[in-house]
Amino acid sequence: MHVSRLAWPDEVSGLVRVFEQLASSEGWRPDGQLHAYPNNSVYFAASDNCVIVGGLQLVVANGSDPLPSQYVWSEIDLSSRTDVAHALILALKKEYRGAYGLFEALTVEMWRYCVAAGITELWHEATPSTLRLYRRIGWPLEIVGDLRMHWGEECYLCRMRTAEVAGNMAAKAIRSQSHKELLAMMIRSTDAPEVAASARI
Secondary structure, eight states, X not given: OEEEEOOSHXXXXXXXXXXXXXXXXXXXXOTTGGGSOTTSEEXXXXXXXXXXXXXXEEEEOOSSSOOGGGGTSTTOOOTTOSSEEEEEEEEEOGGGTTSTTHHHHHHHHHHHHHHHHXXXXXXXXXXXXXXXXXXXXXXXXXXXXXXXXXXXXXXXXXXXXXXXXHHHHHHHHTTOHHHHHHHHHHTOOOSSHHHHHEEEO
């Protein structure tokens, strides 16, 4: 299995189609948001034998346009910032959700991109159950928006500082081999372009 950042429009279109299928099967209602940020989205795909099985769409703030969260939490305006990003969707096909390291590899590649791009904060919606999952894998998420309906589910609006993610992961790595492996993926060398762009599980 392989996780990589997508560069070509046809690859992005294939991933968005997978997102649409997953949204339909889960009962999510993104209401066009998957297509609303083509110019400031970064896409990461999880693939198995060259078949996309899920991925992550990151919307990067551009200093003028609202981020996706503002449509639900309108009082939280991040439109003037350029150092934040919003994880719009992070999803895998059901049969791959338990695949060892796949979900974590997607989050690692997102974090590495954010550090390289100077993004200091990551924002994301989370249901109460997914919030517990994210915190368990080392995301130091802070709740900044109360429970509201988002894509048909009750979600919190959360944020985390990218600098805190590595520190939190390092603390967990002292006690956990799996977190030690994740930390090694996070801080691996970026000298080779192909290494910087992708990770294998």
